[in-house]
Amino acid sequence: MDKVRIYKPFHLGLSLLAGLALSVSIGCTSRPAAEDTGEIEFWTMQLQPKFNDYFGDLIAAFEAENPGVKVRWVDVPWTAMESKILTAVSAKTAPDVVNLNPTFASQLATRNAWFDLDDRISPEARSQYLPNIWQASTLKDQSFGIPWYLTTQIIIYNRSLLQEAGLDRPPATYAELANMAKQVKEKTGKYGFFVSFVAEDSGEILESLVKMGASLVDDEGKAAFNTPEGKAAFQYWVDLYQQNLLPPEVLTQGHRYAIELYQGGETALLATGAQFFPTIENNAPAIAKVSAVAPQVTGESGKKNVAVMNLVIPRDTDNPEDALKFALFVTNSTNQLAFAKEASVLPSTKDSVQEYIGKLNEKTDLSPLEQASKVGAQQLNDAEILVPAMDNLKVLQKAIYTNLQAAMLGQKSVEQALEDAEKEWNSVVGN
Numbered sequence: 001m002d003k004v005r006i007y008k009p010f011h012l013g014l015s016l017l018a019g020l021a022l023s024v025s026i027g028c029t030s031r032p033a034a035e036d037t038g039e040i041e042f043w044t045m046q047l048q049p050k051f052n053d054y055f056g057d058l059i060a061a062f063e064a065e066n067p068g069v070k071v072r073w074v075d076v077p078w079t080a081m082e083s084k085i086l087t088a089v090s091a092k093t094a095p096d097v098v099n100l101n102p103t104f105a106s107q108l109a110t111r112n113a114w115f116d117l118d119d120r121i122s123p124e125a126r127s128q129y130l131p132n133i134w135q136a137s138t139l140k141d142q143s144f145g146i147p148w149y150l151t152t153q154i155i156i157y158n159r160s161l162l163q164e165a166g167l168d169r170p171p172a173t174y175a176e177l178a179n180m181a182k183q184v185k186e187k188t189g190k191y192g193f194f195v196s197f198v199a200e201d202s203g204e205i206l207e208s209l210v211k212m213g214a215s216l217v218d219d220e221g222k223a224a225f226n227t228p229e230g231k232a233a234f235q236y237w238v239d240l241y242q243q244n245l246l247p248p249e250v251l252t253q254g255h256r257y258a259i260e261l262y263q264g265g266e267t268a269l270l271a272t273g274a275q276f277f278p279t280i281e282n283n284a285p286a287i288a289k290v291s292a293v294a295p296q297v298t299g300e301s302g303k304k305n306v307a308v309m310n311l312v313i314p315r316d317t318d319n320p321e322d323a324l325k326f327a328l329f330v331t332n333s334t335n336q337l338a339f340a341k342e343a344s345v346l347p348s349t350k351d352s353v354q355e356y357i358g359k360l361n362e363k364t365d366l367s368p369l370e371q372a373s374k375v376g377a378q379q380l381n382d383a384e385i386l387v388p389a390m391d392n393l394k395v396l397q398k399a400i401y402t403n404l405q406a407a408m409l410g411q412k413s414v415e416q417a418l419e420d421a422e423k424e425w426n427s428v429v430g431n
Contacts, residue, residue: 039070040319040326041095043085045309048075054342062329069322089113094314096323097330102136102145105312106389109144114312117143120324128333133348136308136385145310146327147348149339152306152376152383153296156262156277157269160290164188170269170294174212174236177297181245184268191247193269194258197237197408199394199401201254203387204271206397209233210386212299221390221429223422225400234404234414241408251405263287271296273307274372275344281368293372295379306383308348344369346377353380392428399424 047055059071074095076084082104088094089108108114121143126134129147137145157170162180165187171177181192196202210216212233215224225233240246247267249257255272262270263284270276274293281288296304311327313320329335336347337355347353360366360374387393399421407417 038068038319039072040097040322041072041074042097042326043074043076043081043095044099045076045081046078051342054339058330058335062326066322066325071326089314089316092316094316096313096317096319097327098312098314099148099309100145100312102308102310102385102389103387103393105137105145105310106139107391109139109142109389110391113315114144115315115320117146117313121146121328125328128349128351130348130350130353130380132384133306133308133380136306136389137310139389145312146331148309148311148331149336149343149345150306150308150348150380151273151275151345152304152379153271154274154372154375155269155271155294155296156280156291156372157294158262158265158267158287158290159292161188161190161265161268165268171297172295174208174297174299178236178240178245180268181240182243185245191261191267192245193267193271194247194261195250195271196254196258197250197401197405198252198254199398203397205237205401205404207305207386208299209400211301211303212236213301216387216396217390223425226418226422231414231418234407234418237404238407238414242410251408274369274376277369277372278344288368291368293368293375295375302382303386304379304383305386306380308385344373346373346380353377395428396425
């Protein structure tokens with residue numbers, strides 16, 4: 001397979017499970033808010049230079065509506081954001097509004113880093129956002145973030161490969177996914193799909209457990225996956241791997257490799273975001289021509305994932321009222337809809353989602369990207385964050401992935417792998 005180049009217009013992880021081991025403590029007391037400075041410092045995550053015009057117009061419109069308030073926009077590389085905001089919050093030099101993902105933001109929320117928004121945002125304003133999406137930025141029933149842009153996972157599939165395997169539609173459930181993988185391998189010699197078991201790269205396996213009906217943790221944060229449902233999910237992946245229905249690289253490679261395989265015609269489907277369709281068209285036009293899109297695969301639970309980017313307001317801001325006003329302005333329905341169109345992502349307010357789908361329904365000839373975006377948007381009412389916000393999420397993910405890999409390699413039984421993962425996680429929770 002020829003090596004293909006991956007183009008990423010901006011970074012938005014499908015699972016948004018990035019997080020750092022927090023090595024500094026953040027005080028639970030905050031300084032009193034100083035008198036408003038008239039300037040808001042706004043950090044985003046790798047949106048320059050592609051969206052300079054959009055944010056230039058957005059900031060100019062806000063400043064025109066709020067005389068005397070100036071917005072200073074700072075764009076941070078996505079690889080540097082977590083360390084930079086952690087340092088800034090610790091030093092009490094954080095910006096006034098920050099673009100993060102709920103997973104990492106929740107870790108700082110446990111250290112009282114952000115404003116509790118429940119007393120600052122009216123029920124009417126809050127009700128404008130999709131309820132499941134708003135819930136993603138809550139911890140212990142306290143709201144710490146405002147939803148901004150989204151993606152949901154979709155399936156991009158190779159119609160020619162499926163037809164060659166005797167299939168007339170892509171899988172909708174994990175049971176159908178396993179059958180598809182078997183037929184594709186038997187009839188074509190290729191793999192049905194690629195999914196990464198590298199804990200540092202993807203949270204897709206964690207999400208698959210939830211989709212298959214397992215819970216990850218209980219109300220006390222202890223392991224809840226050592227159950228019949230969790231065992232069935234572990235067994236599912238073990239069986240696929242041991243039956244040679246997954247590429248051996250699933251143990252060592254990440255999502256980038258999944259895209260390379262699909263673009264090279266080596267797999268029948270790719271679970272990804274709609275924003276990757278232009279990448280496929282650019283890198284592998286012949287594959288793009290025989291590709292179509294479908295909703296994401298789910299289990300008996302019917303649950304579907306969503307990846308969320310939000311805005312948070314540091315507790316130490318000198319300008320809390322204007323910071324909140326700006327965060328609500330950025331995320332209002334009008335501006336969300338405009339950014340969703342500009343960036344090929346999805347909005348998070350009820351009105352903007354309805355209008356987004358409505359405008360696509362009005363078109364008679366959708367482009368592949370528009371079709372993919374429509375499929376993604378239609379999942380939003382049922383989509384949710386499948387991996388709950390918690391401290392030490394990376395530890396949980398590593399415990400599950402490491403032990404599942406051991407079972408896949410025949411080094412442990414499924415029962416032992418589950419028990420060991422449970423013990424590893426509970427030893428952390430108990431400390």
